[in-house]
Amino acid sequence: MNEPTDEELIALFRKEESRHYAFNLLVRKHQQRLYGFVRRMVTDPDETKDVLQNVFLKAWTGLDKFREDAQLYSWLYRIAHNESISHLKRMRRGIFTSEATVTDRLTSSMGSGEHFTGDEIQRKLQRAVMTLPPKQRAVFTMKYFDELKYEEMSRVTGTSVGALKSSYHIAVKKIEAELTQGLSRPDQTNPVQERQSNR
Amino acid sequence: MTMKDHNEENEVRKDAPMLFGIPKQDPFAVEEGFFERFPHQVQALASQRSRTPRLIWMKRAALALPALALVIFAVHSLRAPNDPDVAAFTPDEALQYATSEQFDTQTIMADATEAEWPVFDSVTVQLTPNEALAYVDQHDIDLTDYLHQQ
Missing domain, CATH: 1.20.5 (Single alpha-helices involved in coiled-coils or other helix-helix interfaces)
Structure with missing residues (x-):
């Protein structure tokens, strides 16, 4: 059986008798891509699950008002973007909670192979991504990992294309600086060059 | 992608050779069966x-x-417990109003019951006409000049 289109899912959702069935299909269809984005944003698997649950619960309550001139995936992506940023802000709300504390807590799961299967350079990259402020992290994740076009990113974030380009460029420079930190010492090697020379 | 976008992309890549040398992969592990269970969990919460x-x-x-x-x-x-319209006037404003040409104090005082007489902040004693007469009499106040003026 072919996977239903988003339009078909919305039509099914708007009928009372097929509402639950349509929603189940909708979650199945979009969960993995949205999970990827949210996981990049918050890193920790349990926090990711919480955020993703909120994303789909908001979709459940808002889908009746969804305008069909927008793409369903872009709309869900926008909810995921907003929820991730709100979640990160909530985590920092405590008086004694610094950005570094939150980042350490979120990235602690990367120490175990159960949650993180990447090599050292992937670990370093994700740690560098986590040093970015939440909004900039979202811009970087959308462009670098999810390869969204700036116009689509603009619809998701509500930010102008020019501002997004600038934010992405700054994020890229920051991450490059994080990745190359300490590599100027002669005893350190560039893991990317090392891997390429081993091929 | 337009030529301009392409140039911008190259510009960004030039600034970060190490970042763009890293192969893109998903390094995050997801517990087994997560994507099977998750829709049911969300469904239950939504219901x-x-x-x-x-x-x-x-x-x-x-x-x-x-x-x-x-x-x-x-x-x-x-x-304020008083009538808001009355309370809104200062004593000076009330006096100014009372001495204005349109104000007929005698008519108003005759029409108003005692309970309706306004209470001003600066007035601490209220006398009935009989009490006022008794006060004048007791203090031997000469009202001749006042009556001539009237």
């Missing part, structure tokens, strides 16, 4: 949520009503 909106509103109303009653009581208590 729960759609069954309880009335209860939520009742709880909210139960919390809001006492708060609203307190606010109304506080506002009522803080308001």
